Each structure stands twice: as structure tokens, then as C-alpha cells.
Amino acid sequence: MLQLSSPEEKCQQLLEPPYDEMVAAHLRCTFAVSNHDFVEAYKCQTVVVQSFLKAFQAHKEENWALPIMFAATLDLRIFANNAEQQLQSKGKGKVGDMLEKAAEQLMSCFRVCASDNRAGIDDSKKWGMLFLINQLFKIYFKINKLHLCKPLIRAIDSSNLKDDYSTAQRVTYKYYVGRKAMFDSDFKQAEEYLAFSFTHCHRSCQRNKRLILIYLLPVKMLLGHMPTHQLLKKYDLMQFADVTKAVSEGNLLLLNEALVKHETFFIRCGIFLILEKLKIITYRNLFKKVYHLLKTHQLPLDAFLVALKMMKVEDVDIDEVQCILANLIYMGHIKGYISHQHQKLVVSKQNPFPPLSSVS
């Protein structure tokens, strides 16, 4: 009987402001949710958060209300999601609008937490920062405004609490900054963050571990570390199996086939473009094989052309081979130079194909 459509009066009788407004809105919200009206639920929840924030700000040097803030803001984001989906199915509403507004509210909460300089560490509202940041990350990733993550990352980096938040919160945080680093092509950093997230993620959270792996795998592959078959099987990520095999064998044909076969999955996860970057690694592995086969440090360019043609890379000629080799040399994957006159690739006698992990 708590699901009332107009509980304001009752609340005003029993509670002091702003709690009366907050509870009334909460009750209206539960009513809306029971009717599956998420647009209305979202509107009510914004009132809940706003009135909560008024109370929260008045708590001087106390942070006991943090769990309420967590619950209220989480619901806000979830309702915003649901509301948008409802509107979309009716063909109305601009995608991302409600989530952006929710983000603005979360930012207000964040500012209250971040500016709590007076309280001692045990009573500080700063303990709420990472949770809110994680919620904001989720929104920014969803609406594809990753650049808005930067100031939040800076805030945490400069905080002295950053290593003391709960493991769960830190795992989530590192997951998102890891993905952001991937987006910024900072693969070494991405590996660091995502690896942390993966190892510290509780073993019972299989779904989350799988999610992290989806992003960790391409990064590790770019750095030359291929996953084992067992790992892929364990986390139901066999889509990566062919990709892994292709890259380590230098098999461009198989790589292209694997990318096409699981295109939908890779695109949906947002890693298709990064996996395409594995092509250069695959070229490197293929050409390394040629080097080992010919056992000379003066390799005829034609040999590479033949190798590519064997991989069914049809529309490539000697000029493109030179370009690919030049790129590999520029990136440090091959130590040597091309002599056009002699139509040869001359490689260093020492370690001409440095290990992938040592190259930027």
C-alpha cells in the first residue's frame, strides 16, 4: 500500500522538508514503476535526488547518508535508461537526452562530495566520489561522449583516497579508464588498467570478468601476447580463437575471414577497429616466417609478395609490399632498410624482428 499516486499530503504531515518531498517523490516513483511508466518514474526520481541533495548538503561533517545517495543515483540512471528505451520504441525522444540530464544531476552530487574539505577522513563525503564517477562513466560511454571522462579521471588521480576505495569500485573504475585508454590508442596504459580490473574482479562475477576480457584481449594481442585456448573456452569467447590463431601464424587470410565471421559481435563491442590494427602484427609475423625460411639477411622483395599471394591477398603488388615493409620499419617492427635498386629488404644481422612487447 505504499504505491500511492499523490502522497504529498501524508508526507508533509509526517516529515520535515526536504525529506517530505523526497519520500513523496519516492512513493510516486514506486507507483509509476508498478505501472511500467518509466518516463514518469524518471521524473519522480530526479525529485528524489534533488531533495536528497538538499538534505545531504546540510549534513555538516557527516557522511552516513552515502548509501542513500548510491541507491538514489543508481536508480536515477537506470530509470533514465529505461525511459529512453520506452520513448525510442514509440519513436519519440532524442537518444541520449535523458541520460545527459541524469548525468548533470550526478555531477551536482559529485560536486558536493568532492568539495567536502572540512570533515575528517572517516566522515568525509569524498568516499562517495568513485561510485558517482563510475555511474557517470557508464553514461558517458553510452552516449559516446568519452571526452567528458577526462576531468573525472583527473579528480581521482589527484585524490589521496584513490587506492582506498572498495575493490569493487576500483575494478569498475579501471575497466572504464582502460577502455578509454584503448579509445585513445594508449595500449600500454590500457593493458595496465584492464589487467588490474581482470585480476581483482571477484571470481564469482563471471559476466564481468568476460566483459573485461573482451577489451583486454585485443590490447594484449596488439602487444604480442596471445590468449590460450583454455582461457577463451572458459569465458565463452571463442570468437577470438580464429583471430588469435591467424595473428600468431601470420595468416592474413584467416584473419580477414575471422573478422568477417564475427563482425557483428566485434562491432557491437566496439573493438572491430582495434582488431583491424592486428593486421600490421600479422604482416610482421608473416614476414618473420619468410625471414626464417630464407635464412639470409638480404631478402628479395618478391619473396614477400609470394607469401602474401599465398595468403590470398590478391590485389597487392611490389609497390604495396614496399609500403607495408616501410611501415613496419618505421614502427620498429623490422630493423633494416629497403633497397629498391636491388629489390631487396636488407635486415639487421642482430634481432631484425624485435619482440612485439618491446616495440612501443
Place this chain on the structure above:
Amino acid sequence: MNETAMSVGWHQSRRGRGHRHKEQGRANREQVVEQKAEDSVPHGTCMTMCPAYELRQREAQNRLHRFEMVAGTERDRLPSADVSRAVKEYSRPAAGKDSTRASDLRPPSVLLKTVCHLVDEIAASSTSQPWTEVYSFVFDRLRSVRQDMIIQRVSGPDCVAVLEKSVRFLLYASYRLCGQQLQYFDPRINDTHLQECLSWLLESYRDGKHQHQEEFQALSLLYNLGSSQANTHVLELPERIRSSPAVQLALAVSRAHMERNPVRLLRLAQRLDFIQVCAVHRHLLPCRTDLLLLYSHGHSSRNCRYPLQRLARLLFLKDALAVQLCQVCGVNVTEEWVNFSKSSFTDTPSGDLQCRRMHEPLDDERWNCSAGSVIHGCV
């Protein structure tokens, strides 16, 4: 227990649907649209290209553009307005100014006719005025057309047609006026408007079927070459559109760019049609210098030489231009040979090599002939 939203909505990842461009567009649009309730969207009733009130006012204040004057009256103290050629100009929204008077707004059908007039009679006709003047006029009047569309929240086929012609015009202009002095053509301003039109257009494509969608998805990808968001957007398109020849070619160019294979990129670029070249051309000079960079490292050796003619062919430049490009980038050229050295390549080019120099040479007459068909899209 707190269910993480990662599981709730994450499959609806909307990455790369041109959101970056949308951002700018949305901000601009929100400035123009005043806070009106949903059900009081203005509907224009002005059936001429220029509202009567504005026409009288501008004529009286001698603020007509040359292209709007009755022929022969241009040199008069107060030139006469030609009703059949006057076009509503863009005016910045301001406090106290009501931009929503129905008599000042043109309905979608009139807007489309206006755009056709601008393209056929102004942009594509061989006027005696320099094309920079043509650009300035058409740019402004197209902006006003878009403003009318925003205020009236126009959508649908007329909106799409207007945007398509606007995009083609702006792309064409970016190529034709490339290298002009800033006061006549500012590539950054042109780019801002182009991105706004493109993102609006691509958003419009989400509903219903559109005849030219493949063409414009391809143009958007080519114009934004190198942008992972533009790429992801195309990858998420329906199979039917993605597999069209235009989009496939654009994707191939994009792949060559991502794989950093300028030899392949420049070769593929030869297969682009004129408007596609307009879209991609600003990326071609950086692509050529990148080729020189890669070769400077890959062929770096004191004793080896690379034939100049072959290099010029790879760059798709005349020999003389190839030599100039090499010199600007610090690549040593002597007569018929190029000597690559990774230490001599310079990132900060000395001297000035304009993109314009590498365009196909076309005299003014031929420029004007192609303009109409290019912008209307019936090449």
C-alpha cells in the same frame, strides 16, 4: 542487489553514430529554437524566396546583394529588388527579435525551390562575379534556409533534399576555393557548417528509405577520414547500405588510411568520382607527406637511390610537383633520383606547398559547367 547497468543496456551501444558532429549541430540548433511548447511549432506562410517585409526593408536601406538586383539598376543610388531573385538572408537570433512570424518563414516546398534557385541560377551559372562572391552569397542564403527549417522543425524528404544539396555545395566549395585567402573562404567555418549538415542529414536517414543515402554515407566517411567515430557509424549501418559500391569504396579508402598504406590509398582515390574527391581531398596532401615519411625510414640508406619518376607515379603527381613536395619535406632529390634518409625528413615543412597545387587543373568555364550537376547530384 545493485544490478549493474553494464548488463542492462550495454548491447545498445550507440558508438560512433556521428555523435561528435551531432554535438556541435545540436548546440547550434538549440540556440536557434526558442523555448516553445511542443504543440506551438511555427508553420511558415511566406511563398516567396524572400519575405515581403525584409525585401522592402533591404531595398530601402540599400542592403540588397548584387544577385538580387534588377538587371541594370546595380549602379543606381537605390537599386531595385528583383522579387524573382531576392532570397531571405541569414540573421542571428537575438533577444526581442521574433524569428517565428509565420509570414517570414518559408514552408518546406518553398525552401527546396529556393535551394534549387541558389544552385542553378547562382552557383552553377557563369556570372561575371568571382566565385568567392558566389560562395559567400549562397553560403549565407543556405544558412537562412536551414534556419527556417530548424524553427519549423522540418523533417522528411524536403528536409533531406535541402541538406543533400547543401552538403554537396559545401563540399564542392571546399575543393574549388581551397587555398583562397581567409577573407574570402575560411575552411574552418565551411567545415563547421558541413559537419552540422552532415550530422543532421545522417540523423534524418535513420527513418525511412532515402534514395541517396549510400552516396552520403560514403561522402561522410571520406570527409571524416581517420575518424574512428565516423568509421564505427558506417560499420553499424544496415547490410544493404554498407554493401553498396559507394560505401564499400569509401570503406576501402578508410581501411588503407587506418593501415597506414598511402600507396594503396592514393591508388584507390583514383577511383573516386568528382564529389568524392571534393570530400577527401584535404586528406590527400597529409597522405602524400606520410608516404615520404614512411619511405624516408623504410628506404633510409646512404647508398641507395629510388627512381624519381616511380615516386611521382606513386604520389600521383607530376614530376615537378613531386620534386617540390620532396624538397619541402627535406627529402633529397637529384635529377632522376631520390635519396631517402630518416634523419633528413622534416615534419615541419619549410616553405609552403598548398593542397591546391595538387588539384586537377580546371579553368573557370569548366568549373561552372560541372557545378550544377555536381551539386544537384546528377553527374
